[in-house]
Amino acid sequence: MENKRIGNQTVKLTNPIYINSTYSIVGPKESEGPLAKYFDNSVQDAFYGEQSWEKAESKFCLSSINGCIAKSKIPVSDFEYILAGDLLNQCTSSSFAIRETNIPFIGLFGACSTIIEGLAVGSMLIDGGMANNIVCSTSSHFCSAEKQFRFPLELGNQRAPSSQWTVTGSASAIISNKGNGPKITHTTIGKIVDMGITDANNMGAAMAPAAINTLKAHFEDTGRKPDYYDLIVTGDLGYIGHQIVIDSLKADDYDLNNNYTDCGILIFDKEKQDTHSGGSGCACCGTVLAGYLFNKLQNKEINKLLIVGTGALMNATTCQQSESIPGIAHAIAIEN
C-alpha cells in the first residue's frame, strides 16, 4: 500500500478531499459579535425552545447537521459516516442529535479540537477509499459548559481575567471525494502536552503548549515556514494562549506575527462583549471555520489556511483532584 506519511506526525493526502459545504448556528451572544453575518443561523433563546441547556445544545447540533446536509445537496443515504463529539459528559450533545439521523457514527473526543480532529480523521478515511462523503460536527453551549465544568450559573460567579467564554452553537462540515472548492491537503495529529497548568480559568495557557507542539511538527514535517500560509488560525487559545504561541515559536525562529490569529479572538468583540480572554468551546473553532473562514476560502480572500484545533482534556473531577490540564491540538491544511 502507498505510504502517505511525511515526517513524524503528518499525512499528505493523495486525493483531493473537498470541503463540500459547512453550516454554523450560534446563540444570542455570538450573533452580536463581529462575525455575526458569516453564520448560517442564529437563535436568540439560549434554551432554543427546549427545557434544559443540554437539550438545547443537542438541538443546535442537529440543526447544524441537517442544515449542512441540506446545503450539500447530497442524499442522506450517501453519507458513510458522521464524525462528531462535544464537551458534554459522554458526548451526549452529539449522540442525542445523531440518533435522529440514519448515518453510521464514529464518536470522537477531542474537547474543543473536535471539529479539526473530525476533519482530519474523516479526510484520511476518504483518502483511503473507506468513504465518499462524511459529515463532521461539534457543538458547545455556554450554560451547559459552565454548569458542568465550573459553577452553577445562578451563582453569578465573578469571572477571572484569563477566563474565556464558551461559544454557544454548533458547526458541521461535509467532506467529499468529489466536488470543487477548498480541499484538505494535510493532517497533523497532535500529541498530548501538559505543562502543569492547573487553573481551569486559564485554558488558553493550558492548551498553548499543545498548539506549539503541533505547529512545530507541521512545519518540520512539511518543510514549510509560517509564511507559506495566508492565514494560520488556532482554535480557542484566546488572547493569552495566542500570545504564548507567538512568543514561544519566535524562540524557534518561526515568525507568526503577520498571519496568525485565533478563533477565540475573532468571534467576540474585545471591547464591547466582556468575554475577557476571548471565546472557547468546541463551537468556537467550529463556527469560525464553518462561517467566517470558509467564506474567506470560497471568496479566495484566503487560499492557503492552516487551522489548528485545540482542546483541554480535563474534567471537573480531575480539577477537584488537583490534576493539571493536558492539552491537545490537531492541524489540517486547507487550500484552494
Next chain:
Amino acid sequence: MENKRIGNQTVKLTNPIYINSTYSIVGPKESEGPLAKYFDNSVQDAFYGEQSWEKAESKFCLSSINGCIAKSKIPVSDFEYILAGDLLNQCTSSSFAIRETNIPFIGLFGACSTIIEGLAVGSMLIDGGMANNIVCSTSSHFCSAEKQFRFPLELGNQRAPSSQWTVTGSASAIISNKGNGPKITHTTIGKIVDMGITDANNMGAAMAPAAINTLKAHFEDTGRKPDYYDLIVTGDLGYIGHQIVIDSLKADDYDLNNNYTDCGILIFDKEKQDTHSGGSGCACCGTVLAGYLFNKLQNKEINKLLIVGTGALMNATTCQQSESIPGIAHAIAIEN
C-alpha cells in the same frame, strides 16, 4: 482511489491488518472469574496504589498501553497514532494515561464499544496508508463508573436483577501492516439506535437493538450467514441483551443459537460471582478480546471471529432528564 466499501456500512480491508499483540490487566473481581488465566496482569487493590478510583483507572490504562507496546517489540517512536477512549467524563482515564506516552492521540468516544471502534478506525487508517502501527486502548473501573453514573458506592445500594457489573481493568491492542497472526478483514461501523429504554440498570436491553442493527448490516453487506464465523461475540450485553439478540435475529432468519456469546457473560461466573446480568464497561469487551479471545485465535481454536462492541451513549444528566438510552455497536471481523 480504490473504493473499499461493500454494502451500506462495511469496509473490506484490502491489505492484511495484523493484530500484533494485546495486553489485558484486570482488578480483583475479574481475577477470580473464569477467564483469570487469560489476562496478562491482575491487581488486587482496586485503588492500584492511587488516591482515587479515577487515578487508579488511568493507571490501569497506562499499564495496558505500556505492557502492550513492550510485548509488541515495536519501538514507541514507530507508532503513528494511539486511539483510545473510556467512560469517565471527558475520557480522562485515557488522556491522563496517554500524556505519559509520546504518541499522537486520536480521542474516541464509543462508550463500551470503544476498543472495537478503535480497532475499526485504526485498521482503516493503516489500510489507507496513513499509519504503520497503531495502539488501541480502553479502560473502565467499577468504582469510578458506579460513582459517576449511578450512586455513591458508600450508599451500598441494592442492585437490580437486570444490572451489570462494570469490569475494572484496561485492554490494549496493537495493529500493524506487518507481521503475522490474526488479521482484521472487515469493519462495520454502526448507527445509533434508541428503542426508548430509560432504565440505566438495564443496559443490555438498551444496547441490544444497536447490536442487532449492526449484525444485520454486517451479514447483509458481506452476504455471510452467522455460521460463516466460528464465534460471534458481542461486547457487554450480558444475559438479557444476549437473549434479545438471539430472539430478534431469529425473526430475520439469522440463527445465532450455536456460535454466539457475549463478553459480559464470559467474564464472570454467573453462579458464584453475583453480578446479576453479567459484566459491562469498556474493559469488558476489551479484556475478553485482548485476553481470552486473542488467545483462542492464536491457538487456532477460533479462526473466524466476529466481534461487536456495544455502547450506551447516555450520561447521568440525560438519565435525570428522563431521556432514553441511545445504543451503538461496531463490528470487526478477525481471521487467521
